Amino acid sequence: MKENYYAFRRRKIRRPHFEDFRHNLKYTLTSVGVLPLCSTISKSVISRHLRKMGFERFRLYAVDHHSAHAASAAFTSGFEHALVITLDGLGDGLSGSISILDKGKLERQLSIPARDSLGIIYEQTTNALGMRELEDEGKIMAMADYSFPFDFEENKLKGLVKVKGTSVITSCNPRRQYSLIKDVAWQAPREQVAYMVQQLLENAVVKLTSNAIDRFGIGNVAFAGGVFSNVKANMRLRSLEALKKWYVFPHMGDGGLAVGAALWANNAIEGLDNFEFNAYLGDAYNTDETKHTLRADRSLELHEEEREQQARHAAELLAEGNYVFWFQDRMEYGPRALGHRSILAPSSDEDAKEKLNLYVKRREWFQPFASSMLEEDMDHLVDYDGKGFDQYMTNAYAVKNTATSNMISVVNIDKTTRPQVVRNDRSPYSMLLKSVKKHTGYGVVLNTSFNLHGFPIVRDPEDALRTMRETRTKYMFINGITVKNRRAA
Ligand SMILES: [Fe+2]
Incomplete structure (x- = not known):
């Protein structure tokens, strides 16, 4: 499955006949949410594998997607007291979370459901512009710079999502969203559509972060989740006056979840005192x-x-x-x-x-x-x-x-x-x-x-x-x- 998925994601195969069906199914499941079932099945499959490998006594921690993102940012940031914001497409039924890190304790304050996902809007726009979703979002960000600038009032995607306080609210489900984005992409030049989705994302992320800083009264913020691979949105975040110190986990996308989950579990078991992180974790050859x-x-x-x-x-x-x-x-x-x-x-x-x-x-x-x-x-x-x-x-x-x-x-x-x-x-x-x-x-x-x-x-x-x-x-x-x-x- 993994190999097939890689080939599909990188478009190393022909466009599958069932692609439209797959796309619709994915976004329908997104709005319904199948989290508890997935977690139960995963736990039982992994336990069975561990027993087969010879482990007899073990404790299995199922760290949910956004807890792992949050732990990756929190425990490598060097902050003692900070807000931790995660935003992505979706994972385990959520598209975001806000937590507080305080002296090694990470506590979630609120969650943003998968249905209200900023990441999915960006992903769907990438797709509607004929690029590879979950691969080419960075290209959309780069292309946006080639549009002439326009006010948010003229942004044809602006109705898709609103930020109120620390809530993100989308106006319709992801399937309907996709058809609206496709309509806009049909009418407008590509770089302008890229500009629209980039502007929409930046405004939403900045407003959400600013409101969260106000609400919790904490100016140091650590971020993780695929949305924060967007360096232009990050730049706008850094310009917020109320934001004092800023950190983004280097592997902010889902590739960073394994380390995040391990950090979460280690912290739960014995704390992470004096933990120092650097990004050179791979192989070396003499x-x-x-x-x-x-x-x-x-x-x-x-x-x-x-x-x-x-x-x-x-x-x-x-x-x-x-x-x-x-x-x-x-x-x-x-x-x-x-x-x-x-x-x-x-x-x-x-x-x-x-x-x-x-x-x-x-x-x-x-x-x-x-x-x-x-x-x-x-x-x-x-x-x-x-x-x-x-x-x-x-x-x-x-x-x-x-x-x-x-x-x-x-x-x-x-x-x-x-x-x-x-x-x-x-x-x-x-x-x-x-x-x-x-x-x-x-x-x-x-x-x-x-x-x-x-x-x-x-x-x-x-x-x-x-x-x-x-x-x-x-x-x-x-x-x-x-x-x-x-x-x-
Ligand atoms: Fe994620």
Whole structure:
């Protein structure tokens, strides 16, 4: 089922004949809610599997979807006292929740039913615009910037949802909603429809958060759930005066639920004192393993280099206008490449970006690239509000006018960028940015995920090697080995 679902979601199969039926069934079930039955069946299936695996005594915690989202944000935020807001399409009968975190205790204050889902409105609009639901929502957000702006009064989707106090209220069920969205999408150009749904989402999320801050009197807010992958909505949230400190869990979508559920259960059992989170939770491969894999290809030249030397070398190549593959240590967790499985290009060079797009990424023309920047250079490059250190690329910031020439390939049409902010330490990535700074004045690069168009991010040296061959890329820096491809394009 999982494989089939992946192929379906990524549209690697033909459009199934029963697609309209499936779509309607999904949204009908959404408005009815089948939660207690699912939970009972899941528990009994999992218990049976655990017994088969040889576990005799165990206690099974069924952590519901939004509790897991909330725990992921709350227990990794570093906040002692905070509001925790979750919003997504739906999960376990809900599309959102608001909780309070207080000294390690997380208590839900209210829930938003699946029927009143902001995430589903966005998902359905993605679908109505001919894009892949649950995959291409980020493209809709990017496309919205290409519409001419208009007032909310002229927004044809505005009647779909209202926020009153801390309630979200949709005007009709998801099936009816979809047919209304399709009508609008039939009449209006795509970028305008994208603008409408983006504006609708931003207004609703900002109003809900603002009302929640007022109601509970708490200005620090942690967020999780797929809605908060929307960096433009996050940017508007950060501009709320009443919001003092801000945090979004790096794996805000449903991929983050496993960690969220584990945190919830650990906290329930023994508390999470002194728990420290970082996003580098994936696999690592040592230099010998890496070399062994790479030697299989005779057209590659391999040189071992100290990490600091490697950082200087990569920075030189970037300064000359090349893009490079950058693979270091443990793989990052979550949807963004954070300098461990990244492709890097100079941030001040449009040609390098074009080359990267042509050979490797093949992104749609309206999708911007993200950046990584040193913490110490942040104030020079973007308007930073001091509301939370953004090391996971979860927010957009306005680029300073004085910095645009340094940011040509990472600035969006609306003059914002989505940066990963990197601390000044001894990590290879930090060393690289410091070396880049020596060439350009600022520690900033274009950072995009290390993958070939349409494929998942690379995990091991084998994947990296395959990607290098297929894209005929010239340079790769991988676990202390510098690779030059003699067959490069
Ligand atoms: Fe979710």
